Structure formats: structure tokens, C-alpha cells
Amino acid sequence: MSGAKARQAAADLLIETFDNRRTLDEAMTVSESYSRMQGADRGFARAMASAALRQLGRIDKGLAPFLSRPLETATPPARALLRVGAAQAWLLGTPPHAVVSETVAAAKGWARARSASGFLNAVLRKAVNDRSHFDKAPVTAVWPDWLTVEMMTSLGIEAATALAEAQSVEPELHLTPKDPDEIEALAARLGGKVLSGMSISVPAGDVSAIDGYESGEWWVQDVAAALPVHLLGVRPGEAVLDLCAAPGGKTMQLAATGAQVTALDRSATRLERVQENLARTKLDANVEIVAAKLEDWTPPAPADRVLLDAPCSALGTLRRHPEGAWIKSSDDIARFPEVQARLLRKAAGMLRPGGTLVYCVCTPLSREGRDVVNEVVADGQLKRVPISPQEAGDFAGGLTPEGDLVTLPNALYGHDVFHISRLERAV
Numbered sequence: 001m002s003g004a005k006a007r008q009a010a011a012d013l014l015i016e017t018f019d020n021r022r023t024l025d026e027a028m029t030v031s032e033s034y035s036r037m038q039g040a041d042r043g044f045a046r047a048m049a050s051a052a053l054r055q056l057g058r059i060d061k062g063l064a065p066f067l068s069r070p071l072e073t074a075t076p077p078a079r080a081l082l083r084v085g086a087a088q089a090w091l092l093g094t095p096p097h098a099v100v101s102e103t104v105a106a107a108k109g110w111a112r113a114r115s116a117s118g119f120l121n122a123v124l125r126k127a128v129n130d131r132s133h134f135d136k137a138p139v140t141a142v143w144p145d146w147l148t149v150e151m152m153t154s155l156g157i158e159a160a161t162a163l164a165e166a167q168s169v170e171p172e173l174h175l176t177p178k179d180p181d182e183i184e185a186l187a188a189r190l191g192g193k194v195l196s197g198m199s200i201s202v203p204a205g206d207v208s209a210i211d212g213y214e215s216g217e218w219w220v221q222d223v224a225a226a227l228p229v230h231l232l233g234v235r236p237g238e239a240v241l242d243l244c245a246a247p248g249g250k251t252m253q254l255a256a257t258g259a260q261v262t263a264l265d266r267s268a269t270r271l272e273r274v275q276e277n278l279a280r281t282k283l284d285a286n287v288e289i290v291a292a293k294l295e296d297w298t299p300p301a302p303a304d305r306v307l308l309d310a311p312c313s314a315l316g317t318l319r320r321h322p323e324g325a326w327i328k329s330s331d332d333i334a335r336f337p338e339v340q341a342r343l344l345r346k347a348a349g350m351l352r353p354g355g356t357l358v359y360c361v362c363t364p365l366s367r368e369g370r371d372v373v374n375e376v377v378a379d380g381q382l383k384r385v386p387i388s389p390q391e392a393g394d395f396a397g398g399l400t401p402e403g404d405l406v407t408l409p410n411a412l413y414g415h416d417v418f419h420i421s422r423l424e425r426a427v
Helices: 002-019 024-030 039-054 056-066 076-092 096-108 114-127 132-136 145-155 157-167 180-190 224-232 249-256 268-280 330-334 336-348 370-377 389-398
Strands: 173-177 193-195 199-202 218-220 239-243 260-265 287-291 303-309 351-361 382-384 419-425
Touching: 002 024, 002 039, 002 076, 002 096, 024 039, 039 056, 039 076, 056 076, 056 114, 056 132, 076 096, 076 114, 096 114, 145 157, 145 330, 173 180, 173 249, 180 193, 180 199, 218 249, 224 249, 224 303, 224 351, 224 389, 224 419, 239 249, 239 336, 249 260, 249 268, 249 287, 249 303, 260 268, 268 287, 303 336, 330 336, 336 351, 336 370, 370 382, 370 419
Parallel strands: 239 260, 239 303, 260 287, 303 351
Antiparallel strands: 173 199, 173 218, 193 199, 351 419, 382 419
């Protein structure tokens, strides 16, 4: 029954994400059926859930012709098991007989899904023999319709399609080296690939088991997430504010420059993790940790440079967290621009005249990036400092007419999508 139990665990993960609106990481901590899995069964359960989430919209379109009523009307366990079955058949290459027999067995052994076993058997027998409707679904159907409209409005059809395609691929781990001069040697030692001269790409796996973790030679950080600090241009000894600092990758980058860093975040719990990583990498000497709301805090003196990684919809991280497309709604993300503009204005007031501020958000939506910056720049306190093609390097294709940078998907390597604006305090 281990195969059936793994499928039940995968379905439970989908219920925790899609129906209970948790991230997949959160779901794996609360799902009892997943927690009972071990070894290969545990890995297979996660793989099924992850594959289903990556292609959820296309899976639903592929299943629709085999259903007599909308999938949304099925019970959560039946709906989740159907999606798990389709992911096996259409994405993971599981043998058809195993898709049907083991998924139906999962339903029969699960009180909440037992009554749906006949329904599942009938639909999955059709699905394993006909994937044509899944294949015909547009690539952007991986998202809900409202999000597809948002992405195409902000990025255009071509870039939005490329972003959807990138979501279908399991991401590798990106590591930022503590000593940039050692990046080539470290990459060779780890069997990794250097990305844009800043990061190292290695296969995903147990982070703590990778050579150099305990000694603090690197930290996990997407290559696109490493760009804002590079573009800030920090010099040793400068006073730098890292605002909304958790989870801390950029904090460690700033500390490694020799700057005097103040890392602020409203979450004391998340800052504990930042402190742990600073200690592991031995970069804590020049960092002051402050747990406070940005709106309520004022630095003792204006800073030379400020990094504001503002709260956002996080829709640029869907390749790593595809469930984000389904556990958020258009109403959920509508609140961000007002918050972002308020925080950017507050951050500008913490900067000395002539100082540099980098504003970044891990989302491709223009209303959280370009539009927020345009609104605040119109106040007259800040002016843009355009990012050059040389500075953008491999990401230069994402430079905007205003001189901002959007790290759009490219053919070189997988990465998250950030909007990055560099600004200077004029008055």
C-alpha cells in the first residue's frame, strides 16, 4: 500500500495548499499523511504534489472533457487525487496501470475519498489514454485567468509566456559565495556552474549537506536576488540600511562588503534566522539587527545607502513557489502598491542627500514596480539613476526605458523575476 499512501499524501499536500491556502513548504510541515512518509515514498509524494502545482491550470483544462460537471464541484480529496493522477500520467511518466490502480487504492484507503473511488477510476482511465486537451492548453494556462491578464499587461505576451514556461522546470539551487574572488574555485569544488559572475548553480537537495555550508562559505540566494546589492554599489565603511531584511541573503551580501549594516525587519522571528546565518558565515560583526516596523523607526543618522526589498505579491518566485498563483487572489495583491509607496517614501527620508537607494520587489507586475517608483519620484525627493547595460550584464534584456531592470526569464539559466530601481536622494 506504500504507493497508495504516497498518493494520498500528495493529495493531502494539494488540499493544504490549494484549499487551505498554505505554501507547499508550510503544507509539508502540517500534513500528517506526508509526515508519515519516508525515503523514496516521501520524495515521490512531494514530486507529485509539486508537478501538479506547477501545471495546475493546464491539468484542470486537460481533465475537463472527462468530467460531467466542473472540477470545482468535486470534494477536495477527489479533486486533489484527480490532479495527482493527471500529474503522474502527463508529467512524471508513471505507467498508466499504476496511475489508475494506486490512485484509486489511495481513495479506497482514505475515508474522506472512499465514495469517489468509482469516479476516480472512470476519469483516470480516460486521462491515461488521452492527454490531448492538456497539450492543447496554452502555456500561460498554468495560472488562473486573472493572473494571466496581469502578467501579459505588465510583460507582454512573449515575456509572460516565457515566465510560464520557466515555471514548468524544477529549479536548481543558487548559492552566493562569501568571497566573490573564490567563485570559480568554489564552483569547481561543488561541481556547479557560475551564473553571471555572482552566483553558483548546483542541483537541488539537502542544503546542509553541501560542502561549505557549516563553514559559512556561501548562502542560498537566487542569482536575480543578488543583483540589487551589486547595483547599490556599497563601499567598505559606509552606513547602509537593509530594510525589510529577512530572510537575510542581501544582508550577508552587504556585510561581506565591509559596510556598517543595519538590518531591519518587523518580524523578530524571521530576524532570528538572519542572525543565525550571519553567525554561520561569520559576517555578524558589522551588522546591527533591529526588530521594528519600518514606518515607526528612524535611524540615528542618515545612511549613505539604503536597500528596500519591499513586501510584494512575490509573483516573480512562481518557479520556486508555483502555489502562489493559486493561494493569492487579485484582491490580495491589490493592497501592495499603496504599502510599497509609503515604505519607499519613508526609506527616502532615511538617506543622506546624494545617497543611493535601491528599491526592489520580487514580482514582474508593473504596478508594484515601475508605477510605485514613478509615483514617489514625482514627489521630487528622489531621482532615478538608470542602470546601464554593462551593469545589468546577462539581464540587460530586461532594462526598461526608464532605466529600471526587470529580470525577465532568459535562455541562460533559471532565476526569479525582480523589479529593481536605483534612485538618488536629490534634496
